[in-house]
Amino acid sequence: MTGTLAGPFLTAPIPIDLPATERVRIAYRRMAAANRPEVWITVRDSTSVLLEAAAIDARVAAGEALPLAGRLIAVKDNIDVAGLPTTAACPEFAFTPDATATAIARLVEAGGIVLGKANLDQFATGLVGVRSPYGAVRCAWDPQRVSGGSSSGSAVAVALGIADIGIGTDTAGSGRVPAAFHGLIGVKATLGLVPTTGVLPACIDYDCVTVFAQELALARQAIGVMVGPDRADPRSRVWPPDVPLAAPSVPRIAVPRPEDLQALEPGYRRAFDVAVADLAASGCRVDTVDISGLLDAARLLYDGAIVAERYSAVGEFLSGRPAGADPTVSAIVLNAGRVAGPAVIDDQDALLRAKAAAGQMLSGFDGLLLPTTTEHPTIAAVRGDPVAINRRLGTFTNFCNLLDMAAVAFPAAPADGAPFGVMMVVPAFHDQVALDLAARFLGQEPGNPLPGNGIEVSVFG
Amino acid sequence: MTGTLAGPFLTAPIPIDLPATERVRIAYRRMAAANRPEVWITVRDSTSVLLEAAAIDARVAAGEALPLAGRLIAVKDNIDVAGLPTTAACPEFAFTPDATATAIARLVEAGGIVLGKANLDQFATGLVGVRSPYGAVRCAWDPQRVSGGSSSGSAVAVALGIADIGIGTDTAGSGRVPAAFHGLIGVKATLGLVPTTGVLPACIDYDCVTVFAQELALARQAIGVMVGPDRADPRSRVWPPDVPLAAPSVPRIAVPRPEDLQALEPGYRRAFDVAVADLAASGCRVDTVDISGLLDAARLLYDGAIVAERYSAVGEFLSGRPAGADPTVSAIVLNAGRVAGPAVIDDQDALLRAKAAAGQMLSGFDGLLLPTTTEHPTIAAVRGDPVAINRRLGTFTNFCNLLDMAAVAFPAAPADGAPFGVMMVVPAFHDQVALDLAARFLGQEPGNPLPGNGIEVSVFG
Numbered sequence: 001m002t003g004t005l006a007g008p009f010l011t012a013p014i015p016i017d018l019p020a021t022e023r024v025r026i027a028y029r030r031m032a033a034a035n036r037p038e039v040w041i042t043v044r045d046s047t048s049v050l051l052e053a054a055a056i057d058a059r060v061a062a063g064e065a066l067p068l069a070g071r072l073i074a075v076k077d078n079i080d081v082a083g084l085p086t087t088a089a090c091p092e093f094a095f096t097p098d099a100t101a102t103a104i105a106r107l108v109e110a111g112g113i114v115l116g117k118a119n120l121d122q123f124a125t126g127l128v129g130v131r132s133p134y135g136a137v138r139c140a141w142d143p144q145r146v147s148g149g150s151s152s153g154s155a156v157a158v159a160l161g162i163a164d165i166g167i168g169t170d171t172a173g174s175g176r177v178p179a180a181f182h183g184l185i186g187v188k189a190t191l192g193l194v195p196t197t198g199v200l201p202a203c204i205d206y207d208c209v210t211v212f213a214q215e216l217a218l219a220r221q222a223i224g225v226m227v228g229p230d231r232a233d234p235r236s237r238v239w240p241p242d243v244p245l246a247a248p249s250v251p252r253i254a255v256p257r258p259e260d261l262q263a264l265e266p267g268y269r270r271a272f273d274v275a276v277a278d279l280a281a282s283g284c285r286v287d288t289v290d291i292s293g294l295l296d297a298a299r300l301l302y303d304g305a306i307v308a309e310r311y312s313a314v315g316e317f318l319s320g321r322p323a324g325a326d327p328t329v330s331a332i333v334l335n336a337g338r339v340a341g342p343a344v345i346d347d348q349d350a351l352l353r354a355k356a357a358a359g360q361m362l363s364g365f366d367g368l369l370l371p372t373t374t375e376h377p378t379i380a381a382v383r384g385d386p387v388a389i390n391r392r393l394g395t396f397t398n399f400c401n402l403l404d405m406a407a408v409a410f411p412a413a414p415a416d417g418a419p420f421g422v423m424m425v426v427p428a429f430h431d432q433v434a435l436d437l438a439a440r441f442l443g444q445e446p447g448n449p450l451p452g453n454g455i456e457v458s459v460f461g
Numbered sequence: 462m463t464g465t466l467a468g469p470f471l472t473a474p475i476p477i478d479l480p481a482t483e484r485v486r487i488a489y490r491r492m493a494a495a496n497r498p499e500v501w502i503t504v505r506d507s508t509s510v511l512l513e514a515a516a517i518d519a520r521v522a523a524g525e526a527l528p529l530a531g532r533l534i535a536v537k538d539n540i541d542v543a544g545l546p547t548t549a550a551c552p553e554f555a556f557t558p559d560a561t562a563t564a565i566a567r568l569v570e571a572g573g574i575v576l577g578k579a580n581l582d583q584f585a586t587g588l589v590g591v592r593s594p595y596g597a598v599r600c601a602w603d604p605q606r607v608s609g610g611s612s613s614g615s616a617v618a619v620a621l622g623i624a625d626i627g628i629g630t631d632t633a634g635s636g637r638v639p640a641a642f643h644g645l646i647g648v649k650a651t652l653g654l655v656p657t658t659g660v661l662p663a664c665i666d667y668d669c670v671t672v673f674a675q676e677l678a679l680a681r682q683a684i685g686v687m688v689g690p691d692r693a694d695p696r697s698r699v700w701p702p703d704v705p706l707a708a709p710s711v712p713r714i715a716v717p718r719p720e721d722l723q724a725l726e727p728g729y730r731r732a733f734d735v736a737v738a739d740l741a742a743s744g745c746r747v748d749t750v751d752i753s754g755l756l757d758a759a760r761l762l763y764d765g766a767i768v769a770e771r772y773s774a775v776g777e778f779l780s781g782r783p784a785g786a787d788p789t790v791s792a793i794v795l796n797a798g799r800v801a802g803p804a805v806i807d808d809q810d811a812l813l814r815a816k817a818a819a820g821q822m823l824s825g826f827d828g829l830l831l832p833t834t835t836e837h838p839t840i841a842a843v844r845g846d847p848v849a850i851n852r853r854l855g856t857f858t859n860f861c862n863l864l865d866m867a868a869v870a871f872p873a874a875p876a877d878g879a880p881f882g883v884m885m886v887v888p889a890f891h892d893q894v895a896l897d898l899a900a901r902f903l904g905q906e907p908g909n910p911l912p913g914n915g916i917e918v919s920v921f922g
Contacts, residue, residue, distance in 0.1 A: 204806070204810055205806075205809075205810075231817070231821065234810075234813040234814045234816065234817035235813065240701065240702070241701070241703055242702055305802055308801075308802030308803045308805065309803075309806050311802070311803040312803040312806040312807050312810070315803060336802070336803070337801070337802075337803060338802075339801070339802030339803070340769075340798070340800070340801070340802055341766055341769030341797070341798075341799075341800030341801055341802050341804060341805045342769045342772040342773040342776060342797070342798060342800070343802060344769065344802045344805040344806065345665070345666075345769050345770050345772075345773040345805065346773050348666075349665055349666075349695075349773070352695040352696065353695045355695065356692070356695035360692065
């Protein structure tokens with residue numbers, strides 16, 4: 001895939017057959033050579049990382065099976081790693097946690113090695129990557145353009161071949177938009193499958209931990225390692241017993257009507273038509289559906305009352321007007337404090353109805369193919385218009401968590417010589433269908449089913 | 462059961478072996494003789510009811526299997542019946558729906574006959590039965606005492622032997638408290654199992670349609686008829702494939718610590734100890750648990766931000782200050798309009814955490830036995846203190862829907878010569894375990910499992 005669709009835009013990953021110690025040394029050399037200091041908020045001391053890598057090499061040499069042995073990880077800095085500060089891209093917010101987030105701890109148990117904490121749109125509020133006092137994160141292949149956000153640093157670290165796995169979060173599309181801009185895979189699993197213990201909430205009911213990788217199989221493996229129930233997370237969910245494990249041999253895929261695609265810039269519009277044609281050519285049955293209900297729901301994330309969740313998360317902190325607050329983020333969060341309680345109830349009800357309508361609209365389909373985002377703006381353009389462009393970028397991603405859907409973002413054929421990303425969107429718990437469909441589109445092996453099927457261990461009765 | 466525990470307080474049901482027409486005639490005679498006009502807001506014209514009964518008799522005579530043939534139903538007047546006004550106990554709110562609520566339509570399809578629309582605490586806000594301009598509903602066996610509410614009329618119609626099935630709703634305990642005061646069965650199924658299409662919301666996320674009956678088997682049958690997916694209800698849920706169908710042979714039952722029972726008046730306190738002893742004597746293993754987390758969660762229904770749901774439902778209407786508004790209800794609902802959006806998010810989060818904690822606390826138990834309510838006040842006492850007594854009455858019922866639990870209320874041995882009610886509380890979808898445990902306690906047949914197991918028909922994929 002990287003050779004055909006996004007290869008020119010990515011630095012090839014560090015070879016996986018090298019010892020972990022050697023991979024770490026190469027990563028630090030690439031980090032220095034890349035000269036992208038804004039990618040990181042905290043880089044771990046290389047000596048201690050090398051010691052950790054040596055220990056993993058020793059365990060592998062002793063015959064231990066570590067599925068992610070030596071895989072290098074960039075962790076978005078709204079996710080806790082014990083001993084490293086969590087800033088959420090606001091210096092005054094920083095604290096140093098004693099415990100590592102459950103999802104990251106599972107990656108490390110599987111042999112993964114954390115390189116450091118990556119920059120983000122402050123408090124994970126944004127899809128651009130410029131809303132950070134630690135610097136606007138520049139696109140890996142064109143420093144004039146935005147990286148996408150809010151998981152900006154994690155995506156660029158993977159695109160630059162420094163990290164194998166970029167861990168992000170996704171509320172509005174933060175784990176998918178940066179994937180689209182770089183030709184990466186971005187997996188946003190069903191809400192609750194990957195625990196959010198140790199993750200700073202953006203919108204606590206709609207936050208996911210996500211994976212960026214250059215290869216689908218690795219992204220799938222990393223998600224598989226992170227999935228599983230967690231008693232400390234009240235939103236933790238388990239696979240239902242009847243979860244589908246793959247798409248049928250002739251999948252039926254929904255695509256939007258032309259009028260639903262008006263937000264796309266012309267090059268993206270043409271590229272999406274190509275992606276749909278490629279999908280049909282690959283043996284899928286493709287049918288058009290009216291996605292206006294999804295697009296309406298998407299607008300409720302920022303323009304409705306649901307934004308009150310952002311005030312619940314960090315509003316009190318931002319009310320103190322810290323110097324490092326990003327002005328755009330701060331305005332969004334503080335305005336959210338004025339939302340009325342009954343309006344929250346009303347919008348939650350509207351979302352439930354939209355979810356039911358979406359389920360009926362997509363009944364009989366195996367997935368919905370959408371463009372991931374609408375355009376790839378420059379940093380200057382976003383600085384000149386920090387809200388409207390950001391809102392447009394979320395046109396096709398915002399509804400996903402609100403309506404309890406899962407999505408896999410992956411590269412399609414380039415648009416005007418630049419990466420172009422699409423998403424396979426599926427209902428909750430159909431994650432493996434989306435991964436299977438993405439693999440077929442990319443001509444890759446589907447990989448193993450995600451683990452964790454079965455019964456929760458802590459139910460009452 | 463009615464003979465031993467609640468018999469003296471109930472008028473025996475109209476014999477079921479009589480033709481439906483004869484049952485209807487007896488019901489109207491009993492209605493007149495009872496002289497409790499406040500029980501009903503709308504009574505159907507007896508001529509049309511008799512025609513409907515005759516049609517059912519003819520279908521039964523022709524061999525049709527109608528599980529509820531000739532069963533007479535009182536419908537709480539916040540639930541639509543086509544052609545009859547829905548008032549929610551506020552005359553200015555009245556409208557006449559064209560469609561019957563899904564739950565009632567299913568009862569009628571099964572041969573049930575609606576007698577009329579029953580009084581309630583206005584907008585289903587209250588546990589007392591006195592908050593209605595159509596009159597305070599008096600307890601069936603002592604007109605000085607409250608009936609309980611908000612499903613007041615439906616419960617009294619069943620206790621007086623007029624209706625076989627009383628249909629109520631339950632948000633805070635409205636389908637259980639009146640059962641306790643009358644020695645009735647009150648079944649509050651898991652949220653979403655019985656559709657709420659055609660039901661006026663009280664708190665739209667926490668409303669259930671419930672059944673009162675004198676016999677557990679009939680209550681179970683009526684619930685079974687009403688359960689099932691409904692595309693028009695976005696909160697409709699289906700049984701998971703692994704739903705438990707009965708309790709084990711030696712059930713393990715949790716009961717509260719003495720300090721969790723301080724809200725009980727002394728007679729109720731003694732009666733609850735007797736109920737626990739009876740449960741142990743019946744072969745259950747009984748263990749004490751700390752239910753303070755449940756009691757804390759209960760207080761969030763009215764004293765926290767969740768009450769914003771009541772403003773969403775009818776706040777705009779009550780803002781117009783209609784003359785028929787009950788002052789206590791109106792004050793609660795209009796105050797709820799001032800709740801802040803982020804406070805709703807915070808309290809919803811607190812409830813999710815309380816739900817997770819409850820699940821862990823009750824892990825390994827088949828059910829939790831609780832007193833249904835704390836005391837049986839007089840109408841005069843409630844009029845003198847309309848909020849505090851009502852709040853106390855909900856001590857043990859309020860948390861149930863908030864924490865996604867199901868409950869079956871049933872009579873235990875009397876307290877100081879008056880009915881005393883207990884509840885078997887279980888997690889979502891363990892309804893059949895609760896019914897099974899109640900049947901064992903009452904020495905009745907457990908009845909058939911509820912129908913509707915299986916896969917939803919309208920899922921996407």
